[in-house]
Amino acid sequence: MTDLHIKKQISPEEILSDDGQGQSGGAKILKGISGKTYVVRTCVEGERPEIPGVVPDVVEAVRRRGVENLHQYFSPMLRNIDVDPLDVHNMKEAVCLVMDAITNETPIGFIGDYDVDGATSVSQFVLYLRGLGVHADFLIPQRMTDGYGANDRLIDRLFENGARLLIILDSGTVSHVPIAYARSLGMQVIVIDHHKPGEDWTSPDAVVINPHQPADTSGLRYLCTAGLVMFLLMALNRELRKQRPAEELPDLRGLMGLTALGTVADLMPLEGLNRIFVSSGLKVLCGTPGLAALVRAVRLEREPVSSDLGFLLGPCINAGGRLGDCMQGATLLTTEDEDLRHELAAALVRQNTERKGIQKSIEAEALEQLGKPNGRKLAIARSEDWHPGIVGIVAARVKQQHDCPAIVIGKGGKGSGRSAHDFDLGSCIIEAREAGLLKAGGGHNAAVGLTVDDDRFEEFVAFVAGRTEDMERKSTVLDMEIRPETIRFDYVEGFKAMEPTGQGNPSPVFLFSGMVLQKADHHPNGHLRLTFRDSTGYRIGGWLFNVAGTEMETAALSAVDRECRMVGVLDSWNGRPSVKIDDIIMD
DSSP states (O other): OOOOOOBOOOOHHHHSOTTSSSOTTOOOOEEBTTSOEEEEOOOOSSOOOOOTTSOHHHHHHHHHTTBSOHHHHHOOOGGGOOOOGGGSTTHHHHHHHHHHHHHTTOOEEEEOOSSHHHHHHHHHHHHHHHHTTOOEEEEOOOTTTTOSSOOHHHHHHHHHTTOOEEEEESOOTTOHHHHHHHHHTTOEEEEEOOSOOOTTOOOOSSEEEOTTSTTOOSOOTTOOHHHHHHHHHHHHHHHHTTTSOGGGSOOGGGGHHHHHHHHHHTTOOOSHHHHHHHHHHHHTGGGSHHHHHHHHHTTOOSOOOHHHIIIIIHHHHHHHHHHSOTTHHHHHHHOOOHHHHHHHHHHHHHHHHHHHHHHHHHHHHHHHHHOSOOSOSOEEEEOTTSOTTTHHHHHHHHHHHHTSOEEEEOGGGEEEEEOOTTOOHHHHHHHHHHTTSOSEEEEOSSEEEEEOOHHHHHHHHHHHHHHHTTOOOOOEEEOEEEOGGGOOHHHHHHGGGGOSOBTTBOOOOEEEEEEEEEEEEEOTTSOEEEEEEOTTOOEEEEEEOSOTTSHHHHHHHHTTTSEEEEEEEEEEETTEEEEEEEEEBOO
16 A cells, blocks of 8 residues: 655654754754753754645645655645555455345444543444435433443444444443444444554454454555545445445545544544544535534634644544533534534533643643652552543643653542653553553553553552663654744744644644844733834734743743743634744844
């Protein structure tokens, strides 16, 4: 197959010279007030190609990231997909089972996960089958009572409703017992999942689609379940075109908004197929009635960008799974009842607002429990008072604050973790589970879930600490150094050509130099509003957020009337360029 991994990752070590100190033409390591270190990507040798409609500095920034196929990067279109879905192990067998069920009118039942990937995976499949006139039932386990994955109760309900083909989505790779139960009832079983199976894994009695299983050579481990489902539907559509006219088949492009939402919310790298799925999905985000209702409910009135999926829409779908009925998200995305759609969309927005309040409280307690960042390589906080549906978001915030892998554990020993510095947290948690330290646990490189008993907690902490002990804290790589005279509105807008941005293709971060900090004004919410000027008198505004009482605030105030270098991102407001500052470089 043709490799769609269009980016050759360039690590900080490759950017630096052999001695790591910027000698022999290498890049110098810069240190910020935050304690983080930075290195600016170096220029790429050779002639820079011209990409029509793309600002030259944007092309240069993408080249520095190691992207080799620039035209594909800047034109992530469905027609550019040149990977065959049947390259995925067991895809052909799964397509045959679904085709047989459609042909023989065999009822199909789905069990999905309670996160966004699970909800969007179920919804894509259900809506596609509905477009064929095929009815399908689905169930989502309740986080607090069912726990993670399929179980006998859910299987019984689907079986009693007539389902004879069971499809488990975003879990199931290690669900040997419930799958054996389904098989004992005479059900055929398909698993579509992307969570790591573990070294000693043996397949359950099912057709398992999971790019992480040893027999899979597709190279598509970067897909989440929503992406794998879309890939299966593409293969299914291709087979159905042999039997039916194309106009009688569902339009897969209309479902791509769901694929995009699941991909971004599940922290998948936005490269290869994912970049195509998300770019295409953003164009048709309202292509399904449920997503359209949610977009209206959150009052998203401009063109959506990838960050809206991760920070605006995704959290609402997740809110039901965190605080209420885990069926709400998938029901919103699949229901044909317009009144119910609007009711559920409004309810999920309200629950997400409630979630934010709970999160803020847990976050404050977790950060207080951990104390100030001290260069640690692992941050673990726990409390029986913390809602297990919220701890994953808090873990992400703890990771940001402490710049290391973070695990936050709530009521009942149920916890979530987020990784940093390329540490493979998923494999670590699977090892801990296989060592008997966890009741349950799994995930992927960037995010995990787990359950730990009180009497094994200390041993578990020691185990993970031992694994992270040798973790190398990586310097943050800055895309390029720019001076204030460069920053005009059109220049800032030009970097939108790098969308969709997110995991694996982050928004560009810059080293701003040649800037004199003219003034720094306090803002009531603990921010600093900054004004910079260059040697010509050109001025540009900027912000330092949430710095009240910190070393960052002190450093910024002491830098007034001095030339300084800062780390941050480009922004714009009301047609004027601005900068959002993340750190101040200590020279």
